[in-house]
Every structure is written in C-alpha cells, then in structure tokens.
Amino acid sequence: MVPLQSFNPYLAIILLLFHLLHFSSIEAQNDGFTVKLIRKSSHLSSNNIQDIVQAPINAYIGQYLMELYIGTPPIKISGTVDTGSDLIWVQCVPCLGCYNQINPMFDPLKSSTYTNISCDSPLCYKPYIGECSPEKRCDYTYGYADSSLTKGVLAQETVTLTSNTGKPISLQGILFGCGHNNTGNFNDHEMGLIGLGGGPTSLVSQIGPLFGGKKFSQCLVPFLTDITISSQMSFGKGSEVLGEGVVTTPLVQREQDMTSYYVTLLGISVEDTYLPMNSTIEKGNMLVDSGTPPNILPQQLYDRVYVEVKNKVPLEPITDDPSLGPQLCYRTQTNLKGPTLTYHFEGANLLLTPIQTFIPPTPETKGVFCLAITNCANSDPGIYGNFAQTNYLIGFDLDRQIVSFKPTDCTKQ
Incomplete structure (x- = not known):
C-alpha cells in the first residue's frame, strides 16, 4: 500500500476512490486435496501435488480482488491483492468499528475449523502484538501508512483455493487476522486483504513450500475492466513466467x-x-x-x-x-x-x-x-x-x- 500523505494532494482528490493501500502431510479428499499444515517440520514434500494452485482476481475501483474460500463450510471472500504487505485478514463479526462491505462478514462461530491463537503460542507473531489480552487471545494491530488499520485476533483457519483443473485445494491451519475493528480507505467490495509480501505471514510464504517454492504470478486486467472478467493468480510450481518476450x-x-x-x-x-x-x-x-x-x-x-x-x-x-x-x-x-x-x-x-x-x-x-x-x-x-x-x-x-x-x-x- 502507498501512504496517502506521500501523494500530491491533488492526486489524492483525483484518486479519491482508490486506497492503497511447515507442511508435512497430504491426503486425498474427494477429487481435491486437503493439506495439513505443520509449521514445525522443515522437511517438505510437494510430489503429490501435480496441479497448479490458482485463484481468480478481478478489478474494482483501482484495486484488485482475489477470490478464495475460508472456513468450514467454506465462505467466499474477496480480498485486496497486496504485494506491499504480509498479513492476510478479513472482516469478522462482531465488527465494532468496521467499514461498509456489501457481502456478509465472516462469522468465526459458524466455522468448525476456526481456532484462535493463544498469546503464548509461537504462532502469535510478535511484531503485530501488543500486550496479551485478559482472554489470552493473540490480539493484533496491523497498520498501513495511509492510516488504514485492522485490529482483531490472530487465528488459524482452513483456506480453499482451486487448481488449474478445477479441483478444490483446501489448506488447513492458515494463519490470518480475524479483524473486528477495521478502518481506512477500503471500498465496499473489499472483504479484507491478502498480503502477498515476502514476510512469514503472507499467503505465498505460508503455502509456497508445499507447492514447489515461494513463487507466484499475477496478471492484472486494465483499469475499468468489467468486474465479471477475471484473470488468474497462480502459486508455486507452474506459476513461473516463461517463453518469448520475458x-x-x-x-x-x-x-x-x-x-x-x-x-x-x-x-x-x-x-x-x-x-x-x-x-x-x-x-x-x-x-x-x-x-x-x-x-x-x-x-x-x-x-x-x-x-x-x-x-x-x-x-x-x-x-x-x-x-x-x-x-x-x-x-x-x-x-x-x-x-x-x-x-x-x-x-x-x-x-x-x-x-x-x-x-x-x-x-x-x-x-x-x-x-x-x-x-x-x-x-x-x-x-x-x-x-x-x-x-x-x-x-x-x-x-x-x-x-x-x-x-x-x-x-x-
């Protein structure tokens, strides 16, 4: 995300509607895959994964939204694609100070796979954390330079993506922020944000080792392209950009x-x-x-x-x-x-x-x-x-x- 205070003030008017801003076991499930995340293991295997992991992305008011599913049963989320930050987060109920979104917010109480992270857990990522809450939950605060802010609880949840052959790929234990207080320059189609930076909590860092490496590719459609037209975000092996003109x-x-x-x-x-x-x-x-x-x-x-x-x-x-x-x-x-x-x-x-x-x-x-x-x-x-x-x-x-x-x-x- 870019800090709004670094914009020429007139550009801020012009762009008013834009904001800036380890795995060890795999088991087949139906015609897709379930991946159990065990972050303490340093021995990874991707031999059983043959398909390319993908997610559709589309354009809306100067931002790019990636679709994925979270929870059990899975709920579709459209999150802003952001290579400039790491945290994955979504707006969650109860939301005491949240921006307006047109789709229902994620309700952790309705998911059988949602788990809060304790502030004593090694998964409680310290750069995001202040004092431990009385409930011993790993409460986080993550801010952006344009004064946008998300506050909530770090948790683990099942995230489902799709392969290039259309198979669902479910990833258990993905670390994300369940945001209960989110403010800033977000539009009503943004249900959260998908951090794709190089830090340890980003989506690519969490899932990359399983799928052949920490790598991904994106293809962004031009500004004002109809939101129903999607391109693809691809992760891991098979996402490499190759061929003539590269x-x-x-x-x-x-x-x-x-x-x-x-x-x-x-x-x-x-x-x-x-x-x-x-x-x-x-x-x-x-x-x-x-x-x-x-x-x-x-x-x-x-x-x-x-x-x-x-x-x-x-x-x-x-x-x-x-x-x-x-x-x-x-x-x-x-x-x-x-x-x-x-x-x-x-x-x-x-x-x-x-x-x-x-x-x-x-x-x-x-x-x-x-x-x-x-x-x-x-x-x-x-x-x-x-x-x-x-x-x-x-x-x-x-x-x-x-x-x-x-x-x-x-x-x-």
Missing part, C-alpha cells in the same frame, strides 16, 4: 525488509527520449506494489517525465478544472493518443502504452484522462503501482530473488 530484473534486499519487493529503476524513456535517474543510482529504488494504483517517482525524474509527455501529446491539457490541480489531464472522446513510456529496470525494459499510463480521474468520469504518475519530493523508494502492472504476466520468485514480466492480454489469460 524479461527479468533482480529483487533487492533493503534494510532487513523481508516484506517488500524492491527493484532498480535506471531511467524512463518517453518515446525515444531517455530520462535517466539522477547520477547516483541506488539499488532497490522502486517498490513493486499491487496495492498502490499510480506510479510514484522522485521529484527530479517526475518533472522531466511530465514535460516530455506534455510535449508529445497532440492536445491541449486541461487548465480550467480546479479539481484536477496540476495533474496532466486531457479531454478526448476516444482513447488518448499519448506517447509510450519505457521503464528501464536493471535487465528489463517494460513498454507501457496509454491504457497503462493515462487513467480517468474517477471511474465515473467520461472523456478525461490523467497521467497516472505522481511525485514525491522524498520518495525513497518510488512505487511501481498497479496501473503500470496491467497487461503484464508478472512472476515473483522469492527463492531465486527475481521478478519476471511478459506482455499479456490479461483479459484473456
């Missing part, structure tokens, strides 16, 4: 941060005009974050990109709408004929077309497109957000410490 850039570890996926941006080309980063290029200067809509660049690079894009768009920018502020926006009744941008990462050049770089200021706005890049004077690192990630099959391999990209029509993936 480019790869290394992940960079920064300051003992296990969660974030940092990569190194060398510069940006607007058409054939190359704009390098400043002379002192630091490794790991961009964060690949599916929970942040726009790209965020350091001021010195943003200013040059702004000027070059403006010079290459054959339209006059909007200057008579105060609500848009200084953002670079244009009126057109057809798709904007803007320049292509190439992000030059270490070892990987990513070409972005106007569908990835010019976005309506709100989903309801017709005939206006704004540059989906903003600035931050002290943006370290910058953000490579979900607008720019669309129509690329992106593979995160935590074991090899690389990110791979392949141009793809994600509406057909």
Whole structure:
C-alpha cells in the first residue's frame, strides 16, 4: 500500500476512490486435496501435488480482488491483492468499528475449523502484538501508512483455493487476522486483504513450500475492466513466467525488509527520449506494489517525465478544472493518443502504452484522462503501482530473488 500523505494532494482528490493501500502431510479428499499444515517440520514434500494452485482476481475501483474460500463450510471472500504487505485478514463479526462491505462478514462461530491463537503460542507473531489480552487471545494491530488499520485476533483457519483443473485445494491451519475493528480507505467490495509480501505471514510464504517454492504470478486486467472478467493468480510450481518476450530484473534486499519487493529503476524513456535517474543510482529504488494504483517517482525524474509527455501529446491539457490541480489531464472522446513510456529496470525494459499510463480521474468520469504518475519530493523508494502492472504476466520468485514480466492480454489469460 502507498501512504496517502506521500501523494500530491491533488492526486489524492483525483484518486479519491482508490486506497492503497511447515507442511508435512497430504491426503486425498474427494477429487481435491486437503493439506495439513505443520509449521514445525522443515522437511517438505510437494510430489503429490501435480496441479497448479490458482485463484481468480478481478478489478474494482483501482484495486484488485482475489477470490478464495475460508472456513468450514467454506465462505467466499474477496480480498485486496497486496504485494506491499504480509498479513492476510478479513472482516469478522462482531465488527465494532468496521467499514461498509456489501457481502456478509465472516462469522468465526459458524466455522468448525476456526481456532484462535493463544498469546503464548509461537504462532502469535510478535511484531503485530501488543500486550496479551485478559482472554489470552493473540490480539493484533496491523497498520498501513495511509492510516488504514485492522485490529482483531490472530487465528488459524482452513483456506480453499482451486487448481488449474478445477479441483478444490483446501489448506488447513492458515494463519490470518480475524479483524473486528477495521478502518481506512477500503471500498465496499473489499472483504479484507491478502498480503502477498515476502514476510512469514503472507499467503505465498505460508503455502509456497508445499507447492514447489515461494513463487507466484499475477496478471492484472486494465483499469475499468468489467468486474465479471477475471484473470488468474497462480502459486508455486507452474506459476513461473516463461517463453518469448520475458524479461527479468533482480529483487533487492533493503534494510532487513523481508516484506517488500524492491527493484532498480535506471531511467524512463518517453518515446525515444531517455530520462535517466539522477547520477547516483541506488539499488532497490522502486517498490513493486499491487496495492498502490499510480506510479510514484522522485521529484527530479517526475518533472522531466511530465514535460516530455506534455510535449508529445497532440492536445491541449486541461487548465480550467480546479479539481484536477496540476495533474496532466486531457479531454478526448476516444482513447488518448499519448506517447509510450519505457521503464528501464536493471535487465528489463517494460513498454507501457496509454491504457497503462493515462487513467480517468474517477471511474465515473467520461472523456478525461490523467497521467497516472505522481511525485514525491522524498520518495525513497518510488512505487511501481498497479496501473503500470496491467497487461503484464508478472512472476515473483522469492527463492531465486527475481521478478519476471511478459506482455499479456490479461483479459484473456
């Protein structure tokens, strides 16, 4: 997730509706799999799992929602896909201070497989925990830099995903947050959040060892794609991004941060005009974050990109709408004929077309497109957000410490 205080304030208006932010036994059950999680074991086996583990994901108001099932009987949850955080959590009843959601909240009392974590348990993840509650429950608090917050109880539950052949894959004992007090910039389709960072509590870290490694891939459909059109999130073996057109850039570890996926941006080309980063290029200067809509660049690079894009768009920018502020926006009744941008990462050049770089200021706005890049004077690192990630099959391999990209029509993936 991106901190809202790092946005240009006018972009915050434009993007008002967006928020930022071990296994040891397998047994067959019907035509799917039940996986018992035993985290103390260091000897993993995935020989019995042949299918690719998947979950559908779709777009809604600048965020991407992944479907999975939780509990017994299983209840469908749509959670925001967030590569910038680790905790998996859902809104749970009773919810004393929660944001509005259109679907019923998860009720732990109605699930036969729900188990609270005791604050004395080694699964009570200390970075999220304050003082032990009188009931000895592992109460957690997990905050985001945009002031969004979830509070509740750490628990274990059965989570069901689907294989690429349509078989249900049920995973017992997944650690998650049952949120009883959740506030912030969440829309009414978000029933929680699926942390996909590199830390130990994320979904990929919890299930990866069973399915052939800590790796996953995603394909995000373009902004404003109908919510009924889904693409796929894939986990473990079989999720690798391969074939013609694939480019790869290394992940960079920064300051003992296990969660974030940092990569190194060398510069940006607007058409054939190359704009390098400043002379002192630091490794790991961009964060690949599916929970942040726009790209965020350091001021010195943003200013040059702004000027070059403006010079290459054959339209006059909007200057008579105060609500848009200084953002670079244009009126057109057809798709904007803007320049292509190439992000030059270490070892990987990513070409972005106007569908990835010019976005309506709100989903309801017709005939206006704004540059989906903003600035931050002290943006370290910058953000490579979900607008720019669309129509690329992106593979995160935590074991090899690389990110791979392949141009793809994600509406057909």
